Amino acid sequence: MELVIDKVSMRFKDKKAVSNISLKLTPGVWRLLGANVAGKTTLMRIIAGILKPTSGQVLYDGVPIRTLGEEYRALFGYLPQEFGFPQEFTVKDYLIYVAALKGMTKRQGRKRIHELLEQVSLLEVRNRKIARLSGGMKRRVGIAQALLNDPEVLVLDEPTGGLDPGERVRFRNLLSEFVHDRIVLISTHIVPDVEYIAGCHAMIREGKLLASGTTEELVRLVEGKVWTCTVPAQAVAEYERRLRIVSLRNEHDGSVSVRYLAKKPCNDHSAAAVSRLEDLYLWMFPQSGGADRKKSSRKQAVSGNL
Amino acid sequence: MKILQMELRRMMKTRLTWGLLALALLLSALLAYLPVTYCYSSYTDEEGNEIHLSGLKSIAHEKERQANASGIVTPERVREAVETYQACLAAYGVTESYDLPEGVYEREILPIVPLLHGVKEAFADPDTGMAPALMEIDPERIDDYDSVCEARIAALMALEQPDHPAVQRKAAEMYRQVERPFKVYPGMSSVIMDYQNIMGFLVLLFCVVIAAPVFSADYQSGADDILRCTRHGRRRLGVAKVLAALLVSGVSFVLCAAVYILIADSLFGWECLRTSVQMMYSIVTLADLDVGGLQFLFTAAGLLSVLASVSFTLFLSAGCKSTVASLSSALVFGILPVVVSMAVPGALSTWLCCVLPASGTSIQASILYAITDFQFLNLGGLAVWTPYAMIGTCVVEIPLFSFLAVWSYCGHAGK
Ligand SMILES: Nc1ncnc2c1ncn2[C@@H]1O[C@H](COP(=O)(O)OP(=O)(O)O)[C@@H](O)[C@H]1O
Ligand SMILES: [Mg+2]
Numbered sequence: 218m219e220l221v222i223d224k225v226s227m228r229f230k231d232k233k234a235v236s237n238i239s240l241k242l243t244p245g246v247w248r249l250l251g252a253n254v255a256g257k258t259t260l261m262r263i264i265a266g267i268l269k270p271t272s273g274q275v276l277y278d279g280v281p282i283r284t285l286g287e288e289y290r291a292l293f294g295y296l297p298q299e300f301g302f303p304q305e306f307t308v309k310d311y312l313i314y315v316a317a318l319k320g321m322t323k324r325q326g327r328k329r330i331h332e333l334l335e336q337v338s339l340l341e342v343r344n345r346k347i348a349r350l351s352g353g354m355k356r357r358v359g360i361a362q363a364l365l366n367d368p369e370v371l372v373l374d375e376p377t378g379g380l381d382p383g384e385r386v387r388f389r390n391l392l393s394e395f396v397h398d399r400i401v402l403i404s405t406h407i408v409p410d411v412e413y414i415a416g417c418h419a420m421i422r423e424g425k426l427l428a429s430g431t432t433e434e435l436v437r438l439v440e441g442k443v444w445t446c447t448v449p450a451q452a453v454a455e456y457e458r459r460l461r462i463v464s465l466r467n468e469h470d471g472s473v474s475v476r477y478l479a480k481k482p483c484n485d486h487s488a489a490a491v492s493r494l495e496d497l498y499l500w501m502f503p504q505s506g507g508a509d510r511k512k513s514s515r516k517q518a519v520s521g522n523l
Numbered sequence: 524m525k526i527l528q529m530e531l532r533r534m535m536k537t538r539l540t541w542g543l544l545a546l547a548l549l550l551s552a553l554l555a556y557l558p559v560t561y562c563y564s565s566y567t568d569e570e571g572n573e574i575h576l577s578g579l580k581s582i583a584h585e586k587e588r589q590a591n592a593s594g595i596v597t598p599e600r601v602r603e604a605v606e607t608y609q610a611c612l613a614a615y616g617v618t619e620s621y622d623l624p625e626g627v628y629e630r631e632i633l634p635i636v637p638l639l640h641g642v643k644e645a646f647a648d649p650d651t652g653m654a655p656a657l658m659e660i661d662p663e664r665i666d667d668y669d670s671v672c673e674a675r676i677a678a679l680m681a682l683e684q685p686d687h688p689a690v691q692r693k694a695a696e697m698y699r700q701v702e703r704p705f706k707v708y709p710g711m712s713s714v715i716m717d718y719q720n721i722m723g724f725l726v727l728l729f730c731v732v733i734a735a736p737v738f739s740a741d742y743q744s745g746a747d748d749i750l751r752c753t754r755h756g757r758r759r760l761g762v763a764k765v766l767a768a769l770l771v772s773g774v775s776f777v778l779c780a781a782v783y784i785l786i787a788d789s790l791f792g793w794e795c796l797r798t799s800v801q802m803m804y805s806i807v808t809l810a811d812l813d814v815g816g817l818q819f820l821f822t823a824a825g826l827l828s829v830l831a832s833v834s835f836t837l838f839l840s841a842g843c844k845s846t847v848a849s850l851s852s853a854l855v856f857g858i859l860p861v862v863v864s865m866a867v868p869g870a871l872s873t874w875l876c877c878v879l880p881a882s883g884t885s886i887q888a889s890i891l892y893a894i895t896d897f898q899f900l901n902l903g904g905l906a907v908w909t910p911y912a913m914i915g916t917c918v919v920e921i922p923l924f925s926f927l928a929v930w931s932y933c934g935h936a937g938k
Pocket of ligand 2: 254257258259298374375
C-alpha cells in the first residue's frame with residue numbers, strides 16, 4: 218500500500234501553489250509541515266481528488282486515483298481545513314448521511330457512528346443541530362466523519378485547529394489507536410503539533426518540497442550543526458542578533474542556556490548537541506526564524522509556530 | 524436507491540420545502556375556489572322582484588336556465604338559436620341585446636347563449652377578420668356550419684401567416700381532424716383554466732425555489748468538500764440529488780393540480796368537461812379536445828414544464844457558488860417567459876417561449892394559450908404547432924439539463 222505523489226504542480230491563474238512535488242507515502246503517520254500559504258491545503262485537495270493538478274498525478278498502488286475513482290474514495294477519509302455542514306442535520310443524522318454516501322450498510326453505520334461519537338466525546342450532543350455546536354465540536358464531527366469508513370488513506374488538513382489542549386490530547390490518542398497499517402497525512406503549521414505520533418515528515422515551503430523522510434533521517438540532516446552554550450543574560454540580545462537560535466532556557470544562576478544552529482560553533486565554550494526535529498525546521502525555514510514566531514518572544518521560540 | 528432515499532429525507536427535512544409545499548397546496552385550493560366568487564347573476568322573479576345571486580347559487584341558477592342548450596351542437600340547433608335571437612330582438616325593435624327591456628334577456632336569450640358561442644366569429648369577414656352582429660347573419664347559411672368554420676380557419680391563417688403556406692395547410696388539416704359536431708355543457712368558463720395556469724405558475728416558482736439550493740447550498744456551506752470525497756459522493760450523489768428534486772417537485776405539482784382540478788370541477792360541474800374546446804375558446808381552435816382533455820393535457824404539459832424548469836435550476840445550482848446566485852438566476856429564468864411574451868415582438872417571442880423551460884405554465888406564455896392560439900414555428904418548410912414544440916423541448920430538456928447538472932457537479936472544484 219503506497220500513495221505516490223508524482224511531480225504534482227498546481228497553478229492558480231498567475232500563482233503557483235504547488236511546484237513539482239514528488240513524494241511517496243507509505244503506511245504510517247506523515248506530517249505535512251509548512252507555514253501558511255505554503256500549499257498544504259492545495260496539495261491535500263489534489264490528493265483528495267477535488268482539484269485536478271495542472272500537471273503530474275497521484276497514484277495509489279501504481280494506479281492514478283482519477284482512474285480508480287470510486288474505488289479510491291471508498292478507502293479514503295478526508296477532513297478539510299475549512300468545511301461546513303448541511304444546515305438541516307443533527308450530528309447523528311449527518312453521520313448517517315455520510316455513512317450512506319460511504320457505502321456502509323445501516324447496521325455497520327450505526328455501530329461505527331456510536332463508537333466514534335463516544336471516542337470524540339459527542340455522544341451527549343448527537344441529537345443537536347450541528348449548526349448549534351461550538352467550533353471545536355464541529356471539528357470533532359469532521360474528524361468522526363473522516364474516520365467512519367476506517368479509511369486506508371486518511372488526510373487531515375490542520376485537524377487540531379480550533380481544538381483546545383484537552384481535545385488535542387484526546388485527538389492524538391484517538392489517532393494513535395487508529396493509525397496501524399494506514400497512510401495518514403496530517404498537515405500543520407505548528408512545529409510541535411502531532412510531532413510524536415508522526416513517524417515521517419514532509420516539509421514544504423512556497424509550494425516546494427524541502428525535505429521528507431522519517432524522523433531519524435531528517436534529524437541526520439542537521440547533525441553536527443546544533444550547539445549549546447551558556448551565556449550571561451545581558452548578552453542574549455547580542456546572541457539573538459548574530460545566531461539562529463532554536464531555544465533559550467533560563468538557568469538557576471541567572472545565565473541563559475542557548476541552543477543554536479551553525480555550521481561551526483560560534484565560541485569555544487559551545488558544545489555539540491544531539492539534533493532534534495525542531496532544529497531541522499529552523500534550518501529549513503531560516504528567514505522566518507524557524508517559524509512565524511516573532512524573534513524576540515522566548516515562549517514562541519519553544520512552541521514554534523511555523 | 525438508498526442514497527436517493529437519504530436525499531429525499533434530507534430535502535424533506537428543510538423547513539423551506541415543507542413551508543412552500545403547504546403554501547402551494549393551500550393556494551391551489553384557494554385559486555380553485557376563487558372563480559366561484561366572480562359568478563354573479565340577477566333576474567326578476569314572477570312577482571317582479573329583482574333577485575341577485577352570486578357564487579354557487581349563481582352557477583346553479585345559470586345551469587338551470589341553460590339546461591336546454593346543453594348537448595350536441597348540431598347546425599340545426601345553432602340555426603334555431605340564431606333565429607330565436609333575431610326574432611326576439613326584432614319583436615322588441617332593437618338591434619343589440621343590451622337594448623332589450625328589463626328581464627327579457629334573462630328570459631329569452633340567456634338560455635340559448637351557449638349555442639350562440641362562436642357564431643359571430645365563424646362568419647367573420649375573411650379579409651378584415653371583423654365579426655358581424657348576430658342580426659346580420661343569414662340563418663340559412665348555418666345549415667352548412669362545418670364549411671363555414673373551415674372557411675373561417677383558412678381565412679384566419681391566410682391573414683395571420685400570409686407568407687407560410689405550409690402553416691396554412693397544416694392548420695386547415697388539423698381543424699379538419701377535430702371531432703364534430705361540437706358539444707356544449709354550460710356552466711364553466713375559461714376562467715377556470717386561467718386560474719389553473721396561475722396555480723401552475725406559482726407551483727413552478729416554488730419548485731424552482733426548492734431546487735435552487737440543492738447543489739449550491741453545499742458549496743456555500745463548505746459541506747461539499749467532505750461529501751464529494753466519499754465513495755458515492757460524485758456521480759451517484761449528483762444523480763440522487765437530481766432525482767430527489769425532480770421527484771419532490773413532480774409530486775408537488777401533481778398534488779396541487781389534483782387539488783385544484785378536484786375542487787374546481789366539483790364546484791362548476793364535472794359534466795362541463797365534455798364541452799368541446801371550440802365552444803369555450805375560438806370556434807376554430809385547432810385542438811381536437813374537450814375541456815376535460817384540455818385540463819389533462821395542460822396538467823401533463825405543466826408537469827413537464829415544471830420538471831424541465833427544475834432540471835434547469837439544478838444545472839444552474841451546480842454551477843453557482845452561492846444559494847443567492849443560484850436562486851436569483853433560477854427565478855429570472857422562471858419568470859423570463861412572462862417578460863418575453865410581453866416585451867419581445869413577433870416570431871422571436873414565439874421561439875423563445877417554446878425553448879424556455881418555464882413557459883409551459885407561465886403567465887401569458889403558457890401551453891394553455893398556445894393550445895388555444897394559432898401559432899406555428901416555421902422550421903424550414905415544416906410547420907410545428909407551438910404546443911407540440913413546447914412539449915417537445917421540455918421532453919428534451921429534462922434529461923439534458925439533469926445530465927448537465929450532474930456533470931457540472933462532478934466537475935465542480937470548490938472555491
Ligand atoms: N482556489 C484558489 N484560487 C487561487 N489561489 C489559490 C486557491 N487555493 C489556494 N490558492 C493559493 O495557493 C497558495 C497556497 O494556499 P494553501 O494551499 O491554502 O496553503 P496552506 O494550506 O499551506 O496555508 C496561497 O497563496 C493561496 O492564495
Ligand atoms: Mg491550509
